[in-house]
Amino acid sequence: MTTSLFEPVTLGPLELANRIAMAPMTRARSTQPGNVPNEMMATYYAQRAAAGLIVSEATQISPQGQGYSYTPGLHSDEQVAGWRKTTAAVHAAGGRIFAQLWHVGRMSHPVFHGGDLPVAPSAISPQAQVWVADPETGTGGMVDSPVPRALETGEIPGIVADYARAAENAIAAGFDGVEIHGANGYLIDQFLRSSSNTRDDGYGGSQENRLRFLQEVVEAVAGAVGAERTGLRLSPVITQRGMHDPQILDTVVKAGRRIDALGLAYLHLAEADWDDAPETPEDFRKALRAAYSGRIIVAGRYDLSRAEAILAAGYADIVAFGRPFIANPDLPRRLRENLPLADLDPATLFGGDETGYSTYPAFETAA
Structure with a gap:
C-alpha cells in the first residue's frame, strides 16, 4: 500500500495528523535580555x-551553547x-x-561569552x-x-x-519531546568528523571514539525524558563549515544502529539543500534503514512529488519542510489541495x- 504525506503516523506515544513536519529554522525573535521566548x-x-x-528553532542548552543573536534558550x-x-x-x-x-560549539563568537573563545572538540577554525x-x-x-x-x-x-x-526543561515547558541537534556543523557534528575532531583522548581519533560524545548525549537525554520522546538530527551529506569527512556516511549508519x-x-536527516547539492546515495539510505x-524524517528542499516518492520508497516516514513553512503557515493544506505557494521575504528571516x-x-486571506 502506498503511504501518503497526508496520512496519520505514530511517533513514540504520539499520533500525528499527517506526515508533514515543520523543520527547525532559526528566526532570532526572542526577547532581550535573556533570550526569552515571547508571545510573538x-x-x-x-x-x-x-x-x-x-x-x-534551535534552542541553546546553556549560555556556552549560544552562537547567534536573539536565539532562544532552555x-x-x-x-x-x-x-x-x-x-x-x-x-x-x-x-x-x-x-x-x-x-553550537565553534560556530560562535566571543561576544556571546564575555570575551572568551567558543569551545569545540579541537582548536580548528570553522571558516564560517x-x-x-x-x-x-x-x-x-x-x-x-x-x-x-x-x-x-x-x-x-x-x-x-x-x-x-x-531536555527536562523542555518537558517542563510543555514540549511533546526533544530533538538533539547533531547536524550542520554544530558541537555534536564537530565531534563526529575527522576534519573537526583531532583529539587524542577517548573522544577523538577512531570513529568509535568520535561517536562517544553523541552516544553519551543521547543516553543522557533519553534517560532524562524517555527515549520515546527523544529524536536526533544528523546531516550525512553536508560539508560546509569545514565538515568534509569521507567516513561520515558510515558514521551516521553506525549512529543509527546505536x-x-x-x-x-x-532520526532526522538534514540533507543538502543548496543549488547543485549532492544527492543522498541510495545505498546509504538502504544501509540506514x-x-x-x-521513524526517519528527511528534510532538504522537498516538494510534494519528491516527498511522496521517498515515502513510497520506504526510506522515510515523515518529510520536513523548512522555508516553505515561513510564507505558508497553512502549508499542509496548500500541498494537499495543490494551491500556489507564497514566496518569503529574505530580508525578514533573522531578527525584527x-x-x-x-x-x-493563510490562503483564504491571501485569496
Whole structure:
C-alpha cells in the first residue's frame, strides 16, 4: 500500500495528523535580555500547527551553547516560562511540537561569552560566520567565527549534563519531546568528523571514539525524558563549515544502529539543500534503514512529488519542510489541495518584529 504525506503516523506515544513536519529554522525573535521566548513566537508556531509535527528553532542548552543573536534558550526559568506560551498555543491549535536542543560549539563568537573563545572538540577554525546583532538597535550582520578553544576532557561531562537538563526543561515547558541537534556543523557534528575532531583522548581519533560524545548525549537525554520522546538530527551529506569527512556516511549508519538499540522516537536527516547539492546515495539510505528501525524524517528542499516518492520508497516516514513553512503557515493544506505557494521575504528571516514572521496570511486571506 502506498503511504501518503497526508496520512496519520505514530511517533513514540504520539499520533500525528499527517506526515508533514515543520523543520527547525532559526528566526532570532526572542526577547532581550535573556533570550526569552515571547508571545510573538507563540503566534508564529501556532499558525503552523497543521503540521503533523513542529520541531522548534534551535534552542541553546546553556549560555556556552549560544552562537547567534536573539536565539532562544532552555536553561533559565524565564526561558521555560516563555516557551510555555508557545507550547500552549500550539496544543490549543491541535499541533505537536518538539524542542530542538542546541550547542553550537565553534560556530560562535566571543561576544556571546564575555570575551572568551567558543569551545569545540579541537582548536580548528570553522571558516564560517555567525549572525551578531547590536543589542541597542537590533540590527545585525555576519561576523567571522574565531579559532575556538579545545575542550578539556573533564569539561565534557558537564556539557552532557546540560543537554539532559535542557531536555527536562523542555518537558517542563510543555514540549511533546526533544530533538538533539547533531547536524550542520554544530558541537555534536564537530565531534563526529575527522576534519573537526583531532583529539587524542577517548573522544577523538577512531570513529568509535568520535561517536562517544553523541552516544553519551543521547543516553543522557533519553534517560532524562524517555527515549520515546527523544529524536536526533544528523546531516550525512553536508560539508560546509569545514565538515568534509569521507567516513561520515558510515558514521551516521553506525549512529543509527546505536540509537536503534536505545529506542529513540526518530532520526532526522538534514540533507543538502543548496543549488547543485549532492544527492543522498541510495545505498546509504538502504544501509540506514537496515541499521535503524525507528521513524526517519528527511528534510532538504522537498516538494510534494519528491516527498511522496521517498515515502513510497520506504526510506522515510515523515518529510520536513523548512522555508516553505515561513510564507505558508497553512502549508499542509496548500500541498494537499495543490494551491500556489507564497514566496518569503529574505530580508525578514533573522531578527525584527512580526513583519515577515507572523504576518504571512493563510490562503483564504491571501485569496
